[in-house]
Amino acid sequence: MTKPTATKPPLPNSRRTFLKRAGAATLVAVVGGSVYRAADRGVFSVGRGDAYEPWKTWREEQTTGTMALVQSAILAANPHNSQPWLFRVSEAQLDLFADPARNIGSIDPFLREMYTGLGCALENVVLSARALGYRPRVQLLPDPENSAHVARIELTPGDARPSELYHAIPNRHTNRAAYDTERPVWPETLAAISALNDNPDVGVLWFTSAGERQKVGELIVAATEALNADAEQLHDSDAWLRLGWDQLQAHRDGITVDAQGASSLSRAFLKVLPNVALSDSEQGAKVFLQKTRDVHVATAAGFGLLIVRDVADNAQRLSGGRFWQRLHLWATTQGLAVQPLNQMAERADRERQLGLEPIFGRALAQLTGDSGWKALMPFRIGYPMVRALASPRRAVQEVLT
Ligand SMILES: Cc1cc2nc3c(=O)[nH]c(=O)nc-3n(C[C@H](O)[C@H](O)[C@H](O)COP(=O)(O)O)c2cc1C
Structure with missing residues (x-):
């Protein structure tokens, strides 16, 4: 695996403050009567609130054992952020289930994306199991009668081996912005x-x-x-x-x-x-x-x-x-x-x-x-x-x- 290069540093505080103020000023000027809504509607609360807590609590590692694996799993990529997963955990086992109620309908009529997203969650489970001192053994679709039972992961004690990929779990986000057209990917x-x-x-x-x-x-x-x-x-x-x-x-x-x-x-x-x-x-x-x-x-x-x-x-x-x-x-x-x-x-x-x-x-x-x-x-x-x-x-x- 090649050595990681540095990711973009966060914006300096002064620039962030400037952007916030510029945003606020323009809102007052242009949106006028609607500005009172800006705070209510999260304009100044990017990444805050309970809905974003799982990204932060992951790092604090208050949870140990198999529950910590679920904390990693829910940060995975998934279609339309529908989070179509359910977990059953015990001391030495984690079972991953599809939640069919959360499928995205005619966008995914054959559940291709749902199962792909569940695979993403499974990968996070495996990476964090290895990082936290388990030897995971994965069985896909363990119940032939139940296609919603997506995987069983048996966990036996092993050496803790945190990987570079494991550490990247809370930093991964789908990027829908413009990419740098001057910079090819070799x-x-x-x-x-x-x-x-x-x-x-x-x-x-x-x-x-x-x-x-x-x-x-x-x-x-x-x-x-x-x-x-x-x-x-x-x-x-x-x-x-x-x-x-x-x-x-x-x-x-x-x-x-x-x-x-x-x-x-x-x-x-x-x-x-x-x-x-x-x-x-x-x-x-x-x-x-x-x-x-x-x-x-x-x-x-x-x-x-x-x-x-x-x-x-x-x-x-x-x-x-x-x-x-x-x-x-x-x-x-x-x-x-x-x-x-x-x-x-x-x-x-x-x-x-x-x-x-x-x-x-x-x-x-x-x-x-x-x-x-x-x-x-x-x-x-x-x-x-x-x-x-x-x-x-x-x-x-x-x-x-
Ligand atoms: C199977 C699958 C299909 C996806 N399809 C699209 C897509 O067509 N367009 C898109 O912008 N993002 C797509 N995504 C990204 C998800 O929308 C994204 O993972 C989800 O909103 C959660 O956001 P995050 O990846 O930043 O955590 C897809 C992700 C998965 C796993």
Whole structure:
């Protein structure tokens, strides 16, 4: 594993204060009557409140034993921040379950993303088990009668081996901001990422030349347009938007304004706008398309595609998710940013669900070639220009069964 490079240092206090004041002044000037809402709506409370506690308590390590593994698991990446997991812990065992009530509907009709996200949580469990002095033995899908019983991890005492990836768990956040277009991600770095995978049923393809980026980028934009034209997919996606501060603190899940990678000023504006303006699907769809095209696609240093042998196989989806979490944690240690861009895969699943012409199904098959591999999850990679912010998380107590 290559040596980590330093990540961007935090903004100096004076600059942070300036940004806050500039934000506040503009709010007074432009939003006028709405400014009273700024404090209520979390403009000045980024990363604060109960919804963000799990990121902090992780570090304080008041919890020991198997409960500490759950504290790590809930910080994992997961689709739409739906946190579709439940845990049962005893002294020497942790069982991970899917929570089907938290699936994201027509966005993920075959639960591809749900199982991938559960794999991410599993990876955090394994990393923290090793760090905290356990030897974890993982059994995927231990109950053939119950596909919601995702994994059983048996824990026997071993040497405590905290890894670089373990330490990165609370620093990993999905970065949806513009990436540095002047800074390529070199083939050696991509090769190091590919080498993080140790499962023969899982792999990653890279698309980094100008031609490849253009082709994949156009497909992602076209898939975003198709998704925007599907009222049910838009509706199911919107259900996870948490625009109001109270709503965010109550639910402690979903997609928030702060996680969009906008500047502090834009975030402040978004937060003081009435919820209704932003959750209006037509307006939201326009913003989604514009951000996808002009920010996510336009500034990607490269695209990646996670692949598996059989995308309908839950065990392979879980293993793909474990690789994604490892990849994202390693990227974090290297000062790299990543963001899944699932629109193509979401449309391919939707085409299958509704019996539509497989436009994106075919496009993904073309990207994987005739090697027999299947697409699990497209994403982008690059060097960040701004730090990504944390997303809310439900408390450990809420996800125990
Ligand atoms: C299976 C899966 C699919 C995801 N799809 C997308 C996506 O299409 N677009 C996106 O911006 N983020 C996507 N994400 C990132 C999640 O939204 C993110 O992990 C979640 O909101 C929690 O935020 P965090 O990763 O910053 O902790 C995906 C993550 C996973 C694991």
